[in-house]
Amino acid sequence: MSPPLLSVGEEECQSNVTLLASPSSLESVCQNAELKERNYMGLRNRPSVNNSVVPAVFDGCKIAFNLKATELRLGLPGSQSPERDADFCALSSAKLDEKPFFPLHPSNDGHYSSQKIVVSGNKRGFADAMSGASEAKFIANPEANIVLSPRPSPNLGLKNGSGLESFGSRPAKVKEIPTAQEAPEKPYCTKETRPNDGSGSNNGSAPAPKAQVVGWPPIRSFRKNSLATTSKNAEEVDGKPGSGALFVKVSMDGAPYLRKVDLKHYSAYQELSSALEKMFSCFTIGALGREMLSESKLKDLLDGAEYVLTYKDKDGDWMLVGDVPWEMFLDTCKRLRIMKSCDAIGLAPRAVEKSKNKN
Amino acid sequence: MNYFPDEVMEHVFDFVTSNLDRNAISLVCKSWYRIERFSRRRVFIGNCYAISPERLIARFPGVKSLTLKGKPHFADFNLVPHDWGGFVYPWIEALARSRVNLEELRLKRMLVTDDGLELISRSFVNFKSLVLVSCEGFTTDGLAAIAANCRFLRELDLQENEVDDHRGQWLNCFPESCTSLVSLNFACLKGDINSAALERLVARSPNLKSLRLSRAVPLDTLQKILVRAPQLVDLGVGSFSHDPDSETYNKLLTTIEKCKSMRSLSGFLEVAAYCLPAIHPICSSLTSLNLSYAPGIPGSELTKLIRRCRKLQRLWILDCIGDKGLGVVASSCRELQELRVFPSDPYGVGNAAVTEEGLVAISRGCPKLNSLLYFCQQMTNAALKIVAQNCPNFIRFRLCTLDPVKPDSSTNQPLDEGFGAIVQSCKGLRRLSLSGLLTDQVFNYIGMFAEQLEMLSIAFAGNSDKGMLYVLNGCKKIRKLEIRDSPFGNIALLRDVGKYETMRSLWMSSCDVTLGGCKTLAKKMPRLNVEIINEIDEMEACNDDGQKVEKMYLYRTLVGPRKDAPNYVWTL
Numbered sequence: 001m002s003p004p005l006l007s008v009g010e011e012e013c014q015s016n017v018t019l020l021a022s023p024s025s026l027e028s029v030c031q032n033a034e035l036k037e038r039n040y041m042g043l044r045n046r047p048s049v050n051n052s053v054v055p056a057v058f059d060g061c062k063i064a065f066n067l068k069a070t071e072l073r074l075g076l077p078g079s080q081s082p083e084r085d086a087d088f089c090a091l092s093s094a095k096l097d098e099k100p101f102f103p104l105h106p107s108n109d110g111h112y113s114s115q116k117i118v119v120s121g122n123k124r125g126f127a128d129a130m131s132g133a134s135e136a137k138f139i140a141n142p143e144a145n146i147v148l149s150p151r152p153s154p155n156l157g158l159k160n161g162s163g164l165e166s167f168g169s170r171p172a173k174v175k176e177i178p179t180a181q182e183a184p185e186k187p188y189c190t191k192e193t194r195p196n197d198g199s200g201s202n203n204g205s206a207p208a209p210k211a212q213v214v215g216w217p218p219i220r221s222f223r224k225n226s227l228a229t230t231s232k233n234a235e236e237v238d239g240k241p242g243s244g245a246l247f248v249k250v251s252m253d254g255a256p257y258l259r260k261v262d263l264k265h266y267s268a269y270q271e272l273s274s275a276l277e278k279m280f281s282c283f284t285i286g287a288l289g290r291e292m293l294s295e296s297k298l299k300d301l302l303d304g305a306e307y308v309l310t311y312k313d314k315d316g317d318w319m320l321v322g323d324v325p326w327e328m329f330l331d332t333c334k335r336l337r338i339m340k341s342c343d344a345i346g347l348a349p350r351a352v353e354k355s356k357n358k359n
Numbered sequence: 360m361n362y363f364p365d366e367v368m369e370h371v372f373d374f375v376t377s378n379l380d381r382n383a384i385s386l387v388c389k390s391w392y393r394i395e396r397f398s399r400r401r402v403f404i405g406n407c408y409a410i411s412p413e414r415l416i417a418r419f420p421g422v423k424s425l426t427l428k429g430k431p432h433f434a435d436f437n438l439v440p441h442d443w444g445g446f447v448y449p450w451i452e453a454l455a456r457s458r459v460n461l462e463e464l465r466l467k468r469m470l471v472t473d474d475g476l477e478l479i480s481r482s483f484v485n486f487k488s489l490v491l492v493s494c495e496g497f498t499t500d501g502l503a504a505i506a507a508n509c510r511f512l513r514e515l516d517l518q519e520n521e522v523d524d525h526r527g528q529w530l531n532c533f534p535e536s537c538t539s540l541v542s543l544n545f546a547c548l549k550g551d552i553n554s555a556a557l558e559r560l561v562a563r564s565p566n567l568k569s570l571r572l573s574r575a576v577p578l579d580t581l582q583k584i585l586v587r588a589p590q591l592v593d594l595g596v597g598s599f600s601h602d603p604d605s606e607t608y609n610k611l612l613t614t615i616e617k618c619k620s621m622r623s624l625s626g627f628l629e630v631a632a633y634c635l636p637a638i639h640p641i642c643s644s645l646t647s648l649n650l651s652y653a654p655g656i657p658g659s660e661l662t663k664l665i666r667r668c669r670k671l672q673r674l675w676i677l678d679c680i681g682d683k684g685l686g687v688v689a690s691s692c693r694e695l696q697e698l699r700v701f702p703s704d705p706y707g708v709g710n711a712a713v714t715e716e717g718l719v720a721i722s723r724g725c726p727k728l729n730s731l732l733y734f735c736q737q738m739t740n741a742a743l744k745i746v747a748q749n750c751p752n753f754i755r756f757r758l759c760t761l762d763p764v765k766p767d768s769s770t771n772q773p774l775d776e777g778f779g780a781i782v783q784s785c786k787g788l789r790r791l792s793l794s795g796l797l798t799d800q801v802f803n804y805i806g807m808f809a810e811q812l813e814m815l816s817i818a819f820a821g822n823s824d825k826g827m828l829y830v831l832n833g834c835k836k837i838r839k840l841e842i843r844d845s846p847f848g849n850i851a852l853l854r855d856v857g858k859y860e861t862m863r864s865l866w867m868s869s870c871d872v873t874l875g876g877c878k879t880l881a882k883k884m885p886r887l888n889v890e891i892i893n894e895i896d897e898m899e900a901c902n903d904d905g906q907k908v909e910k911m912y913l914y915r916t917l918v919g920p921r922k923d924a925p926n927y928v929w930t931l
Contacts, residue, residue, distance in 0.1 A: 213763065214437065214438070215433065215436035215437050215438045215843070216436075216763050216818070217702060217705050217734055217759050217761055217763075218435070218436045218759060218792075218816075218818075219436070219701065219702070219705060219734075220435045220436070220493065220519060221435070221436070221437055221521075222493070222519040222520070222521065222547065223519070223651075223652075223701065224705065226628070226652060227654070227703070227705070324602065324604075325603065325633055327631070327632065327633050328602065328603075328631065328633060331600075331631060
């Protein structure tokens with residue numbers, strides 16, 4: 001049957017578009033507690049009722065309760081929502097006049113505001129549970145290049161901090177709410193922080209993808225472009241974009257598959273060498289048959305006779321690892337190869353000479 | 360009534376170099392006006408549409424140096440379409456036609472074409488100096504024309520321009536007879552450079568004092584250039600990345616030690632941190648250091664460098680120096696006057712790069728600080744108050760929180776009180792840019808205390824028309840006001856329409872002014888050009904006076920509406 005509550009929802013607010021997106025899943029929930037759900041929709045007229053109201057309605061409905069519990073886990077990996085639990089508890093005491101979660105300017109938190117929070121908050125809460133997939137997809141794109149209107153609605157019932165990572169990207173969607181509703185609020189809106197930024201009390205967990213405002217921060221395009229070019233150049237090495245990691249492939253002659261190591265993780269050749277030893281020990285053991293090898297023997301294998309560690313540099317040449325300063329190596333190394341010594345004769349002559357000189 | 364012959368008056372006026380003073384002189388009497396106008400050599404036009412080239416030439420036929428500015432400041436941040444205006448060709452043409460003996464042309468945010476550059480090079484025999492800042496529309500072909508034809512060229516300074524790099528070897532176009540170069544800056548060019556031609560050019564320019572190279576110039580070329588030009592005072596390094604064990608690098612070390620006149624260092628458009636020790640020998644005499652284009656130098660390397668620069672007066676740096684690094688700056692650079700901290704990762708995922716702590720440290724260590732541009736993750740009122748107390752000499756104070764409406768990070772209050780402290784303490788403040796969560800109150804403070812304020816930039820601030828009115832009523836010397844995304848509407852716009860003739864320009868975008876309000880203003884003030892930029896719905900929106908205007912730019916002018924506006928710009 002066509003769920004009547006959907007049509008009720010439709011009258012409210014266009015954020016219900018997401019509700020409609022997955023009518024089938026919605027229906028299954030509806031079957032269980034149809035009447036109660038309608039009540040839930042009707043709750044919008046009660047002021048200051050926040051998201052946590054939902055479980056009260058679904059008391060007897062475990063499915064919905066679980067939905068509620070799982071609702072916010074659709075955010076970024078690592079985002080916890082400790083505040084949520086507090087909400088569940090608070091719920092029972094039926095605190096009606098809870099302040100909006102962004103009490104930046106207490107004097108301006110009119111009733112109008114909090115009422116608005118209810119509407120959007122509730123709707124979104126439900127919508128989140130239903131449209132998990134699309135939500136996750138949206139969040140997964142960290143490069144969400146959303147141009148926010150400069151007056152983000154404060155009425156999104158968002159907490160600062162990690163709790164609402166899944167809501168972090170929401171503002172852009174909710175932006176589709178008819179601006180007529182928000183127009184009279186504009187003077188307030190300009191003061192509120194954008195919901196996806198924590199204020200000073202941010203828990204420092206994985207921040208939501210920042211939406212970009214046109215022309216902010218105010219840097220000359222020339223400067224912005226050259227920053228972009230230089231960071232792109234830095235990523236030429238087979239590494240993860242962004243700071244922190246420099247992954248390169250490591251191959252070993254005779255091994256069935258390659259590995260990847262993060263060069264930035266190490267600060268010297270010695271560390272890299274021992275890490276590679278550990279990583280490829282399984283292959284060397286295999287290569288030598290089923291003999292039991294001690295660590296020292298393994299070391300001999302890699303350091304001395306059997307294997308040589310080489311790398312491919314920016315020009316495509318295979319070089320012996322260890323000649324240049326570590327930082328320079330980081331700059332130029334594109335991949336690593338653990339070569340059998342017998343194959344190492346064809347190395348760049350300078351490298352071979354240098355290694356001879358060292359010995 | 361002349362007590363002295365004209366020549367004597369002219370000689371006296373020669374000692375008056377400031378244009379403001381010369382303007383005052385010309386108001387004394389008709390003969391002084393006449394004498395002054397024939398002897399004026401430098402003219403500054405802050406808005407190229409405020410006057411026409413013909414009128415300029417009519418009044419100052421002896422002009423030798425012309426400075427022109429075109430697009431509004433917010434064009435730097437992509438808020439103004441590219442072909443909005445600011446075409447320099449009509450100016451060059453008019454000056455050429457009237458046989459003005461132009462020697463210097465300085466342009467900012469203007470549209471320059473190759474034809475224009477060529478016309479300059481062929482029309483003005485004594486042309487000596489071309490400075491282009493944040494301009495676009497030309498290619499290296501135009502530069503080749505300048506190089507080839509300006510026989511006495513002293514200065515070619517290209518700062519942050521968008522230049523199309525064609526394959527022509529413009530550096531080769533400097534004739535062998537050209538030996539007059541004093542300043543050459545092509546750091547913004549992206550294409551390849553003929554190193555040999557560059558080396559030869561430097562070799563035959565004994566007066567070269569300032570040289571800024573582009574990224575394409577490698578370290579070995581730099582070394583050869585420095586051998587030829589140890590007298591350089593200002594150097595912009597292109598690429599600074601090399602095997603530190605190599606002979607080239609070692610040669611560079613010895614060469615740099617001989618550059619005893621070096622006072623200013625910039626560039627490092629491509630740099631390996633392990634090469635930086637090469638410049639340690641000259642650090643102790645540096646007064647200006649710009650590492651804001653040098654990517655990826657870790658804070659520790661930066662501080663190692665800056666620790667040695669005890670005479671530094673100007674420092675431009677990226678925020679990866681961190682608060683701790685700024686602490687090192689504060690303790691090492693006591694003479695610091697200008698500091699700019701740029702964001703290395705503008706849309707980054709909240710790596711708290713610099714915060715209020717860094718700024719407070721600087722204020723404690725550098726009491727001579729008078730110019731600041733600071734991009735930060737967060738700010739507090741308390742910090743701003745301390746800064747205001749420690750550094751009362753600010754002339755330019757520009758603070759930018761990466762989140763435009765971020766409140767005080769420790770109290771969640773607006774930053775009104777902090778900025779209020781700044782304007783109250785810094786009585787000489789001429790330029791101010793605000794950011795963070797701000798209410799009408801901050802504008803109340805600005806109107807009350809910022810008596811010398813000439814330029815104010817506002818974004819995402821204020822609650823009501825009162826805010827803008829505080830500024831318009833209180834800041835008597837305001838010349839440029841630019842506002843974006845703030846709730847100021849017709850009431851504020853129309854309260855005192857006469858004010859705008861005392862200002863150079865007003866920019867308002869994404870505010871609450873309507874088309875009707877702008878029309879009213881334009882009608883009342885015929886000597887203002889009120890331009891509406893409306894890129895969407897060009898025709899339709901014209902009829903709805905109640906509709907909010909997306910972008911409005913108004914400026915005083917003596918020559919009426921301009922004729923070169925594109926069709927999405929209406930002058931009301």
